[in-house]
Amino acid sequence: MKDDLLVEIKDLQLNFTTYDGVSKVLAGVNLKMRRGDVVGLVGETGCGKTMTALSIPRLIPCPPGEIVRGRVLFEGEDVLGMTEEEIRMLRAQRVAMVFQDPTTNLNPVFTIGEQMVDAILCQQGENSTLLLSPLASLFPSTKEKRRMAQKMAIRMLERVGIPDARKRINNYPHEFSGGMRQRVLIAMALAGNPSLLIADEPTTALDVSIQAQILRLIVELVKEMNLSVLLITHNLGVVAKICQWVAVMYAGVVVECADVRTIFKEPQHPYTLGLLRSIPTYGTRKGEIKGIRGSIPNFIYPPPGCRFHPRCDYAIPRCSQEAPKPIELAPGHEVSCFLYF
């Protein structure tokens, strides 16, 4: 049981120094992920979903960021203590990322092929500047390596469903539609055969019909490549569709963590409950959805105690005095709320 733990984040606390003061972005995040799981990280804008995910490949910009406390373990290794070279190899070979906006994550002045070949060479640990430079084609040995990488790129593009990949590899990003660009990015991320894919709102910029295509692709790849996925999203529908585990975040804290059925059928934290009641679905009548009163708190002067208490309908005096610790209600179901003490 212990060894198939892929990611473990323990009590991670992250501050950002800004002109207005110190913004306490993460206030003790706990997250566990086992190999082969598709975990959804859900929450509203600014709740720290992306920052939590970025801490795994240690991509948080420090400064202005500062990890005050906590540990991040990836396959049992302490990520925060790695050397630059070790972390570079972790990012290249073991953790891959796909971002929300497929347009800004591809370089508009290089063809898809050039970008993919560079990425694949990096993933293989090729570090020489010569190999990545325009002069590379003058040397037979590097030329061969680039040719192999190109073949690999075509194979990956075909796998993610780009028709006519052999030709399309010479196209520029603007010649692809949004959905196709997202496929290219997924192909690029998975070429190095990573153990973890972090997908940060991968379908938010896409239309529903394209979203359905991309989600189906991710599900297929998970099965085929023995991949684990950390899916960051604010869309609970997407979570219900492809995730097995869900962690709900609010204002820098994971408030509830459980398997997908429990989250949707028996949510325990008042915030999870409020979130689910906010979505209009089939059969909701006018005036039936509720929403959560108020808005997300300021992170420089966060509310004392539980950060949700000013918006919570069930708040008791204790909520404003101390922050609740996660409690295990059932195996795998953790809630941070004083209602369950």
Place this chain on the structure above:
Amino acid sequence: MDQPLLQISGLKKYFPLHGGLFRRHIGDVKAVDGVDLDIFRGESFGLVGESGSGKTTLGKTILRLIEPTSGQIVFDGEDLCQLPEPEMRRRRAEMQIVFQDPYSSLNPRMTVKRIVGEPLLIHNRAKGRALEDRVCELIKLVGLMDDHLYRYPHEFSGGQRQRVGIARSLALEPKMLILDEPTSALDVSVQAQVLNLLLELQERLGLTYLFISHDLSVIRYICDRVALMYLGRIVEMGSIEEIFRKPLHPYTRALLSAIPMPDPDYTSEEIILKGDVSTLGAMGSGCYFAPRCPAEGMDLCYEVEPRLKDLGDGHLVACHLYLDCT
């Protein structure tokens, strides 16, 4: 049935494409391509479609913020397309718009009081003390407070800004609001607050809504009737119950099946569409949806443009599959 408040017929908006030597006119982007629809007093009419389907252009063309290429827009018995600009300005007071992005649609240098009061000043409706009272009243109507009046937009959250945008659009007591994706920039918990506010305002002020959105569940929550647009044309139209219970057009069916439901036990036959919305300019004859259609259409689909056909109960569909139905 009584006279519709807004009656649109044959509305077209083509944007010219220039290219080649001397930047000749080489074609058109048909953003709105022959739209007919009626909106009745007091109803909420939803307009759904994917990005690039022409929803927003249609909304703006109705207000003549974009001049239509051809067609008729009859609002409250008067054809807006024939009006000279000064007269049109006065008429626009009766039909206001709320934009999608509450971050870019409010002037960052104005206080909330000036933002909400500006339409009243422009149309000479109120001054001084009366202006102040009216602005206060509006701000309270949308659920903000007096002490918000002297703040600037950056001091508000997204949901509060959208409330300011709604207050501004209500300043001139319009009969109709065009809501262009008013909640897509908001988080779900805040979206729920704004949607409930819109429902409450409609009841209190007897407003008519044209609600533009790409989110079918939001449309279902708020609207009475809905039209689905694909590449500038309406492909299906009908009451909310009809469309969601019995979608007819293959595009509507695919869209409905593609919405991810927040319920892990929900399973349905998911129809995944091939490809994506192709470029608007390069369009031949026939049904625009034919190349992506899962129904494997007939030759007819590529030759003849399907017309909207009434299948009873105000359920209209533009598809050759329903040619023989009455």
